[in-house]
Amino acid sequence: MSDIPKELKYTTSHEWVRTEDDGSLTVGITEHAQGLLGDMVFVELPEVGDDFEAEQDCAVVESVKAASDIYCPIEGQVVAVNEELEDSPEQINVNAYHEGWIFRIQPVNASHIDNLMGADEYAELVESESH
């Protein structure tokens, strides 16, 4: 079973979401997702200032095997992107939950985060998909 930190929220499309002190949300892909995709070779980041709706595709992570869309977990505006990934996309493989973060949004309505899954629920999803 891959690492699924308790304090984070999760989406069905395998993004993780962390609420920061300033109320913004940091988004990345889970340890489980990076394992499935394999060695990352490129990340296409959104631009700061872009607005996205919930479940809209806003970034692309590309491994040798596949290119996969990253969906915005809840509606919001991009306030920061992890530019380090442009030169070293492998950070997603190395540490998906920290150095491998992808972008940060300011949510339109912070309470929407309650629509996302908790760690236990996500663990069940991963379990069910592996069968």
Added chain:
Amino acid sequence: MSKRIVEQNADTLIFELSDQTRRSTSLAPDIDVNEVCLELPDHLQRKKTLELPQVGELQVLRHYTRLSQKNFSIDTHFYPLGSCTMKYNPRVCNTLAQLPGFTSRHPMAHASMSQGVMSCLFDLQTMLKEATGMKQVSLTPMAGAQGEFAGVAMIRAYHDNNNDTQRSEIIVPDAAHGTNPATAVMCGYKVKEIPTNEHGDIDIEALEKIIGPQTAGIMLTNPSTLGVFERKIKLIADMIHKAGGLLYYDGANLNAILGKVKPGDMGFDVIHMNLHKTFSTPHGGGGPGSGPIGVSERLQPFVPVPIVGHSDKKGYYWITEEELPLSIGRLSAWMGNVGILLRAYIYALLLGRDGMERVADFATLNANYLLKRLMAADFEMAFPERRASHEFILTLRKEMKEYGTSAMDFAKRLLDYGFHAPTTYFPLLVPECFLIEPTETESRADLDAFVETLIKIREEAEQSPDLLKGAPFELPVRRLDDVKAARELDLNFYYSEA
């Protein structure tokens, strides 16, 4: 391929043989370039130097001859690449397509100077119509993917012309080739995937649920990409037609049914053919292909132009937008890959109807023979209870589980034994799979040798799996670092990102 020859030429690029001060070519006219340049406006002339290789003619010839020796090809190896129909490309097709009257004809030459080539194209149209049961054929698409584009664009033009604009979805089986969904999107449609059942047939119940007034059409291959004939094709056609949608036939597997069944009779409205598969035009290391389309009566007004017409008064002439104002338009500057169409025409003349029927006969015989022999050797088939069409799927999941060796490892080890690998990991539905298509031009002896080799490799997998995981050992290079290739892009000798 001789390892010694390859190693002499190990890593040399043509650029590394170059010296910009070398002047040895007799291939260009002798002329004072600087003097001529006075005729061109100074500010539009090339200021930065151009660096193309300056190499002697023999050295160039030797460089590329040696590079060719690093390839596997049909002419040198058994090449059972599923879905690609790697059969013998008769040499005479190439020789005759290169006759001077054909190669020197400018595409804009007056029709009165082009009756020879136009008559060939007209005859090819006629033969393809008969072989597929379609009402009209347009030869212009330059590859299968372009034929697909033309086909779906015609479906859209048809609905638009009927003011039936709420149709927004194209249905595609989950086992379909990736070009199908990509094409539907290029034509402005949404893609709806339908599942396949455990026998490799389309799940009719699932299909029923997603068909509706929003359905523009369905894209199918038959025999399917799973190597089996879709038995309920007439029912599927009726369901789609009843809902007002149209049926698109992907001709990737036409080799399996040539002369036996016609897509037109199955109820398809539009098809594309891959002439580089069924009609044996060369694959050329990845093109040029040729993907003519055929249509039923209702799509006739929309075919891409030009096509060749004939009348007693005019002889052969080009049918263009003037006669077909509803045409989806042009896909190439002129008439598509005429040189490839000629090769297909020559092949069709050589085979005739008797030869075409034999294509399906022996492609199917070879596939079913190979399937049964591999089953007898305890290899697992994806659909063991089904007849193979011209190809079939073998899964190596047992070997993966027991020995930790993947389909890719088997594929690479096959290369060491002088066999090109079958298609791996397609279709995506079957784990650790090989899609194997022997084609009709392979002899029984070669099929037997292939079976023996796979058995031997499985023994290696059991006893020394590293032999597979490290393979190939006998080729010019060993397994390549794809991660490095994608992370540190090196696509141009003259340019590096750093």
Added chain:
Amino acid sequence: MPYIPHTPNEVKEMLRVIGADSINDLFDEIPQELRTDISAIPLGKSEMAVQRQLSEKSNIDGTPLCFAGGGAYEHHIPAALWQVATRGEFYSAYTPYQAEASQGTLQVIYEFQSMIASLMAMDVSNASLYDGASGLAEAVLMAVRANRKAKSKRILMPKSVSPVYRQVVETIVKNQGITLDLIDFELTTGSMDPLSVKNQFNNDEAFAALVIPQPNYFGSLEEVHQLTDWAHEQGGLVITQVNPIAMSLLEAPGNWGKNGADIAVGEAQPLGIPLSSGGPYIGFIACKQKLVRQLPGRIVGRTVDLDGKPGFSLTLQAREQHIRRSKATSNICTNQGLMATAVTMYLSFLGTDGMQKVAASCVANTQKLMALLEESSVIQFPFGKTVFHEFVVALDVPVELVLERLAEEDIVGGINLCLQQTNQQAADEHKNHLLICVTETKTEEELQFFSNTLINICSDISSQSSSEGEQK
């Protein structure tokens, strides 16, 4: 049986292994009512009979003296080229999925990409596209994807781009909501005037890209530096559609204006590929490094193998249809591999020096023919004579008649521009316009012969029609 090696005994034995009585039994899963035959197709013929038939067809068309261009150009092809390119190992191999068994093809494509990028002064090139026209369509799709800032699906398309190229682009991009806004050319030069482009489009709504041809369809030269800088100032990308032979003398797209064009496409047929009625040809597409992930089609990269030895493989495949399916950059899979092989060899045989001499010889021969034609009063040069290897003449008689008469003399005299147009207004703009091309293949005698014949035919038709007029 042609191409089928099985003996009767082998067939029997194979059927026994399968457990079937006859080959026909192998088709038993196909519903009986669908079984059919193809009786309207004639029976097969021997190689000798087919050879005779095809030789006759080829002889009907012959090998006329050709002065037509318009996107398809006659050049000398080195004798060695197709002998090597049609070696079985190139001719009968497939797309290099198994890299270790395809290093020949892969290295050739890497060299092709390098040479095309060098010729275009761009950073990267792909492994080829179908042809120049569909290549331009792919470039338009690529520009719309890449220019996210402009948030526009509008393309500025000059009328000095080949009308058939424009039709192909229209066919391929129209279902994706992309619009092509036409830019006029100046009636005295046949090329765009940067000042009037500015006046027409400045501060207009945003556009994704401007297309610039060089030389353009009429053979005329565009003010590429000014146009490139203007488009960039407006937030648009620059797509260039260029003739690769001309790029050995004319400034290459990567060096246009302050920052260079963004995407260069064109038809590489002039580089070693015979006219062949229009195909198979080969499109090329090159771009700046920052756009590489938007490039459609196959791309080959250099990497290393398990032992650290250099080798080549397909790369950036995650963008392609077989993996990304409905989200792929394009539906293209196979391209024009064999043609790319031929182009790579052509550029290697000719080299920088040879390419420049071919280009210079085209320019010199074109100037010679224009000088000869200028002596006649019936022939005008509406767009002037600052051209690469093609030019437009205005005749005082119908072009269609002239081309028919030239055909009787076994000459392909050029392209009737009026017939190429899709609407009446454009057709009127090109009334009696003939587009003529001259390459290095023409001798002094041929130029003189063509000039005399063309002038005589024009005078002849003109005097016939005036005498017919008098009779009425």
